[in-house]
Amino acid sequence: MTTTKSKIVYTPEFTDGSEYRIPTLKLLKQDGTLYKGGKAPDISKEKALRIYRTMVTTRILDERMLAAQRQGRLSFYMQCTGEEASVIGSAAALDDADMIMAQYREQGALAYRGFSIDEFMNQLFGNEKDYGKGRQMPVHYGSSKLHYMTISSPLATQIPQATGYAYGQKMAGSKQCTMVYFGEGAASEGDFHAGMNMAAVHRVPAIFFCRNNGYAISTPANEQFAADGIAPRGFGYKMDTIRVDGNDILAVYQATEEARKLAVEENRPVLVEAMTYRLAAHSSSDDPSGYRSKEEEAVWQAKDPILRMYNWLLKKKWWSAGEEKELQENMRREVLETMKRAQKLPPPPLESLVTDVYDEVPPLLNEQFEKLKAHIRKYPDEYPKSAIHVQGGA
Amino acid sequence: MAKMNMLQAINDALDLAMAANEKVMCFGEDVGVFGGVFRATSNLQQKYGKDRCFNTPLVEQGIIGFANGLAAQGSFPVAEIQFADYIFPAFDQIVNESAKFRYRSGNLFNVGNMTIRTPYGGGIAGGLYHSQSPEAYFAHTPGLKIVVPRNPHQAKGLLLASINDPNPTIFFEPKRLYRASVGEVPEGEYQLPLGEAEVLKEGSDVTVLGWGAQMEVIDKAVEMAEKEGFSCEVIDLRTILPWDVETVAESVLKTGRLVITHEAPLTGGFAGEIAATIQERCFLYLESPIARVTGMDTPFPLVLEKEHFPNHLKVYEAIRESVEF
Numbered sequence: 204m205t206t207t208k209s210k211i212v213y214t215p216e217f218t219d220g221s222e223y224r225i226p227t228l229k230l231l232k233q234d235g236t237l238y239k240g241g242k243a244p245d246i247s248k249e250k251a252l253r254i255y256r257t258m259v260t261t262r263i264l265d266e267r268m269l270a271a272q273r274q275g276r277l278s279f280y281m282q283c284t285g286e287e288a289s290v291i292g293s294a295a296a297l298d299d300a301d302m303i304m305a306q307y308r309e310q311g312a313l314a315y316r317g318f319s320i321d322e323f324m325n326q327l328f329g330n331e332k333d334y335g336k337g338r339q340m341p342v343h344y345g346s347s348k349l350h351y352m353t354i355s356s357p358l359a360t361q362i363p364q365a366t367g368y369a370y371g372q373k374m375a376g377s378k379q380c381t382m383v384y385f386g387e388g389a390a391s392e393g394d395f396h397a398g399m400n401m402a403a404v405h406r407v408p409a410i411f412f413c414r415n416n417g418y419a420i421s422t423p424a425n426e427q428f429a430a431d432g433i434a435p436r437g438f439g440y441k442m443d444t445i446r447v448d449g450n451d452i453l454a455v456y457q458a459t460e461e462a463r464k465l466a467v468e469e470n471r472p473v474l475v476e477a478m479t480y481r482l483a484a485h486s487s488s489d490d491p492s493g494y495r496s497k498e499e500e501a502v503w504q505a506k507d508p509i510l511r512m513y514n515w516l517l518k519k520k521w522w523s524a525g526e527e528k529e530l531q532e533n534m535r536r537e538v539l540e541t542m543k544r545a546q547k548l549p550p551p552p553l554e555s556l557v558t559d560v561y562d563e564v565p566p567l568l569n570e571q572f573e574k575l576k577a578h579i580r581k582y583p584d585e586y587p588k589s590a591i592h593v594q595g596g597a
Numbered sequence: 598m599a600k601m602n603m604l605q606a607i608n609d610a611l612d613l614a615m616a617a618n619e620k621v622m623c624f625g626e627d628v629g630v631f632g633g634v635f636r637a638t639s640n641l642q643q644k645y646g647k648d649r650c651f652n653t654p655l656v657e658q659g660i661i662g663f664a665n666g667l668a669a670q671g672s673f674p675v676a677e678i679q680f681a682d683y684i685f686p687a688f689d690q691i692v693n694e695s696a697k698f699r700y701r702s703g704n705l706f707n708v709g710n711m712t713i714r715t716p717y718g719g720g721i722a723g724g725l726y727h728s729q730s731p732e733a734y735f736a737h738t739p740g741l742k743i744v745v746p747r748n749p750h751q752a753k754g755l756l757l758a759s760i761n762d763p764n765p766t767i768f769f770e771p772k773r774l775y776r777a778s779v780g781e782v783p784e785g786e787y788q789l790p791l792g793e794a795e796v797l798k799e800g801s802d803v804t805v806l807g808w809g810a811q812m813e814v815i816d817k818a819v820e821m822a823e824k825e826g827f828s829c830e831v832i833d834l835r836t837i838l839p840w841d842v843e844t845v846a847e848s849v850l851k852t853g854r855l856v857i858t859h860e861a862p863l864t865g866g867f868a869g870e871i872a873a874t875i876q877e878r879c880f881l882y883l884e885s886p887i888a889r890v891t892g893m894d895t896p897f898p899l900v901l902e903k904e905h906f907p908n909h910l911k912v913y914e915a916i917r918e919s920v921e922f
Contacts, residue, residue: 302670336703345702352669353702357693363662364669364694371670374622374648381666393686397659404654559700560739562709562763565792565839568739 225434227446227478230453233506235514237453244457248521254295254315254452255516256530258287258509261311263534264323265483268341271542272487277327279341283308285450285482288508289414291315292455293382293475297463302368302381304352304361307342308414308481309384316349320537324545331548336555358389362398362411366472369407373470380408380466388419390433402472403440410462411442411474414449416481421494437474449477450508453515480506553579553589598781603774606749606782607637607714610756611675613786615645618673620710621760623650625660625677634679635716635775661687661713665694668708668765675760681717681769682726688734695765696740709763714756716772717745718810718860719892719906724899730809730861730892735767736838736870742766742791743837745809749780754789755835762791771810778813794841796848800830802920803854805912806845806871808834811858817909822916829916837867845871846878853884854919858907863891885922888915 230241237243246254265282272280283290286308294303294312303312310323322334326344329337334345335353345353352368355361365383372379389395390413402409413433417424430436437444443465447454455477462473480503484491491500516522557564557572564572576593583590601609614621623638629652632639642650653660657678664674678684684691691713699707719728735741742764746752752770759766771778797812798819807815812833819829830848834840849855855875857868868889875887890907898905 304666334703334705335701338703339701343701345705347702347705353706355694355697355701357689360662360665360690360694363659363690364666366659367663367666367668367674368670369666370663371667371672374620374672375670393656393658394662394690397654397656397662400654400656401659401663405651555703559704561742561839562699562707567839567842 220435220438221431224431225444225446227448228454228458229448229451230457231451231511231515233511233514235511235516235518243453244460246456248519250295251516251519251521254291255512255522257291257311257315258512259530260534261287261291261314262509263531264310264314264320264538267535267538267542268327269483269487276542276546277341280327280487281308281342281485282483283311285503285508286414286416286479287311288452288455288512289449289477289479290384292452293412293459293477296456296459297382298379300350301379301463302350302352302372304365304368304381304383305354306358306361306385306389307354307356308386310342310344312384313344313346313349313351316346316351318344318346318349318351320541321545322346324541325548328545328548329550330545331551333551336559337551338555359385359392359394361385362394363401364398365409365411366398366402366405366407369402369409369472370405373408378467380410380463382410382412384412384414386419387413387415387424387433388422388427390436391427399436399440399442399474403442406470407472408466408470409472410459410466411472412459413474413476414479415476416479418481418485418495420485420489421491423494432476432478434474434476442474443471444474444476446476446478449479450506450511452508452512479508550588553592598783600779601749601782602776602779603746603749603752603770604635604637604776606753607756607770608639608641609782610753611638611641612644614673614675614757614760615641615649617786619649620671621649621673621675622667623675623677624653626655626679627652628677633677635772637714637770638677657683657686658690661690661695664711664713665690665698665708668711669698669706671710673710673760675712675714678713678715680727681715681731682729684715684731691735691741691767692738696738698765700740707763708765711765712756712759713765713767715767715769716775717769718771718773719897719902720773720810722899722902723897725896728897728902730769730859732769732837733861733865733867736867740765741838743769744791744835745769745771745837746835747771747809747812747833748774748778749782751789751835753782754787755791757786758788758791761788766791769809773810774813792836792839792841794832794834794836794844796830796832796844798829798831800828800852802828802852803856803916804830804832804845804848804852805856805858805916806832806834807858808837811860811907814907814909814912815858818912818916821909821913825917827916827920840871842874842878846875849875849879850882853882856888856890856912856915856919858890858912858915860892860907862894863889864894866891885919888919890915
């Protein structure tokens with residue numbers, strides 16, 4: 204049974220949809236003033252400062268940890284630099300109990316929820332206090348108490364999962380939604396289509412938030428898709444869709460706040476496309492000078508989302524240069540001190556190698572573990588991280 | 598007790614699971630009002646509503662991705678993949694996501710409530726794409742449980758156990774037996790243990806091991822072999838992952854011989870894994886090489902299906918050769 208209500212024509216007519224261009228919501232200019240006709244969303248001073256402090260924290264954490272990676276203290280790192288307004292502005296428009304399923308560059312959302320610098324460091328260094336028990340590469344954070352699903356490296360797998368999670372929220376009558384983040388590159392994966400289509404068909408309270416930051420590692424957006432961004436795909440699924448200036452904290456916040464209403468109150472999933480720019484490299488293993496120009500980067504540096512919010516806060520007299528200096532100094536110190544502390548903590552116990560594969564360690568795996576322990580006892584000097592755990596015994 | 602075929606037993610298990618726990622949801626392609634192409638979910642939508650038993654779009658990676666998210670949220674998804682041959686678009690969601698969810702999060706999150714049901718195996722003139730037995734691909738993935746029932750009684754008890762087990766489980770249903778296998782099934786809820794093989798018949802000359810639809814093949818072969826005076830011990834492995842090494846090894850220590858049979862191709866099949874482990878455990882007790890009777894290393898054929906198939910004659914020959922080695 205087809206459900207199309209299309210008009211009938213008698214000569215072939217093709218369309219590629221370009222007669223309809225999706226607009227971009229902008230509210231805040233770089234100098235901190237509002238665009239004519241734009242109205243700032245209702246954000247309290249307290250909330251605005253929580254957002255701003257999180258943006259600055261994320262920027263400083265990223266700077267320091269990339270430096271730590273360069274010094275060889277850390278194996279790997281990924282920065283959110285340039286995308287802080289997209290990530291933190293959207294997280295701030297959620298309820299703190301809404302589920303977040305991120306891709307990997309959304310540490311700002313987790314910081315906004317209250318993940319401490321200690322908690323970040325424990326994961327980055329994979330020490331005994333890492334919730335993930337040292338099993339995943341740096342930046343694969345997760346927190347059940349903060350409703351932030353542990354990051355998984357495969358791209359876009361979180362998208363249909365978000366649809367399922369949100370379906371469960373709807374069935375439970377929880378009045379919560381699921382926020383799922385992904386990049387414009389990940390949107391090429393089959394899982395994007397699967398998750399979007401199922402969300403629209405099954406009417407789930409989910410927000411699909413695309414960080415269109417221009418690059419998937421080195422591949423520019425114009426080699427990723429032929430269409431005008433990701434937003435037009437929302438139409439194909441009959442999903443409410445909006446595009447925003449991703450460096451505009453007020454626009455991101457407002458769009459997400461409205462999207463959440465549609466999702467939670469009407470079970471209408473929403474696609475949000477935030478137009479932004481990955482100012483940093485893809486990861487510590489990447490070097491953007493091989494595929495883009497300094498001039499291009501400079502254009503986007505001039506649109507820095509943090510500076511834009513700073514200018515707005517100054518105009519509102521909610522913030523000052525003195526407070527800025529103090530925040531930056533305190534954060535730098537806290538990051539450094541915490542890093543030193545986290546680095547000194549021991550690695551997770553040897554047992555964590557075999558737990559959590561299943562709810563209980565199966566017999567065959569247990570045998571493998573016993574064999575390993577006997578081997579380590581024989582060559583303790585070769586296994587400095589775990590020899591201490593196997594001393595004594597036969 | 599009631600006489601049921603395997604489909605009725607599966608349907609009964611789903612019905613009981615949905616009645617007992619409102620968080621159990623059944624979904625997949627055509628599972629809604631139609632009840633699935635094999636009718637395993639018949640009447641569930643009518644009974645429990647469209648929210649708990651529903652059709653999904655035709656996208657296997659979406660079905661399993663959805664199930665992963667739903668399980669992480671705390672619901673009990675029972676996702677159907679219409680044929681095991683079509684499970685591969687969901688391979689990433691199963692292997693990289695379901696299987697690793699608990700481990701990678703340090704047990705902050707898990708998808709243990711999830712069960713994937715999928716019909717597998719040949720013997721229905723299904724050709725390349727309605728006949729495969731892909732259990733070995735998944736057996737290479739720590740974190741999953743893989744279960745295969747041999748008859749209606751087993752199907753009901755093992756499916757209920759799979760739904761309630763706190764680990765993601767793939768439940769392979771031998772579709773050749775859906776209607777062909779009929780037997781007494783207890784009424785009401787009962788669970789059979791996962792991770793435990795079952796010795797169906799004791800014997801002293803040779804251990805014959807299989808799972809799922811091959812157990813019927815083994816029965817026929819063993820009947821022939823016993824007429825020749827060979828005493829066979831028959832074991833249904835039931836759970837492929839994690840598998841019950843102890844029961845199999847104990848049997849082979851006694852008989853000194855092992856014949857393993859599965860429908861999937863020889864190379865990389867799960868029989869190879871069993872053979873490797875058992876020769877390690879039972880090396881000095883073995884009287885003959887461990888034999889594998891399996892599908893051939895070809896795609897699953899159509900017209901020459903019978904030739905390809907590890908039928909009772911091939912299993913019988915392997916038993917004879919093993920004992921007379």
